[in-house]
Amino acid sequence: AQSVTQPDIHITVSEGASLELRCNYSYGATPYLFWYVQSPGQGLQLLLKYFSGDTLVQGIKGFEAEFKRSQSSFNLRKPSVHWSDAAEYFCAVEGGAQKLVFGQGTRLTINP
Amino acid sequence: DAGITQSPRHKVTETGTPVTLRCHQTENHRYMYWYRQDPGHGLRLIHYSYGVKDTDKGEVSDGYSVSRSKTEDFLLTLESATSSQTSVYFCATGTGVNTEAFFGQGTRLTVV
Numbered sequence: 001a002q003s004v005t006q007p008d009i010h011i012t013v014s015e016g017a018s019l020e021l022r023c024n025y026s027y028g029a030t031p032y033l034f035w036y037v038q039s040p041g042q043g044l045q046l047l048l049k050y051f052s053g054d055t056l057v058q059g060i061k062g063f064e065a066e067f068k069r070s071q072s073s074f075n076l077r078k079p080s081v082h083w084s085d086a087a088e089y090f091c092a093v094e095g096g097a098q099k100l101v102f103g104q105g106t107r108l109t110i111n112p
Numbered sequence: 113d114a115g116i117t118q119s120p121r122h123k124v125t126e127t128g129t130p131v132t133l134r135c136h137q138t139e140n141h142r143y144m145y146w147y148r149q150d151p152g153h154g155l156r157l158i159h160y161s162y163g164v165k166d167t168d169k170g171e172v173s174d175g176y177s178v179s180r181s182k183t184e185d186f187l188l189t190l191e192s193a194t195s196s197q198t199s200v201y202f203c204a205t206g207t208g209v210n211t212e213a214f215f216g217q218g219t220r221l222t223v224v
Contacts (some may be wrong), residue, residue, distance in 0.1 A: 033185060099157055099211070100213055
């Protein structure tokens with residue numbers, strides 16, 4: 001069965017610093033991969049997605065992610081974080097039949 | 113925003129009572145999903161629908177039932193609420209293209 005692991009439950013970075021959130025997936029074929037962001041008390045918003053083609057995908061709010069098949073990874077990056085990026089981030093993989101399987105989430109805290 | 117409205121947004125109920133959560137969408141999306149979000153578990157799929165009257169179980173379906181009599185409405189029923197069903201419930205919709213899902217704002221349910 002498909003699965004997603006986000007190894008970091010909580011990450012703290014300083015404002016202006018770079019960010020990398022890790023995501024590892026288990027999937028037999030070429031996966032559809034997603035990153036979602038959830039602000040406190042809100043629903044999930046799609047940041048970016050990978051279906052095929054260029055392994056470096058650009059998303060909203062200055063985020064990007066790189067698909068690495070050899071490492072079964074889809075890590076999310078941002079060169080310089082802003083205080084408004086504080087949120088919870090979820091990686092997800094298509095689990096068959098148009099369903100998503102989510103990781104446990106990574107909570108991001110920004111220090112001023 | 114895919115025009116998804118969840119109701120109620122907050123509910124407190126007693127153990128053993130039935131509870132129904134409603135999801136209404138205005139985008140005419142074919143697929144609809146119910147997820148629950150719990151700390152340390154990310155989002156887990158309860159049930160989903162791939163058309164009117166067409167539903168299937170997800171990962172954590174025990175104690176839950178669903179119905180979809182119209183394209184725009186997807187109801188989640190807790191047949192006899194238990195404390196373990198205290199959670200935040202999210203409805204999502206999808207077009208069926210590349211599994212991308214759009215999320216509602218969530219319903220916080222507390223079972224006392």
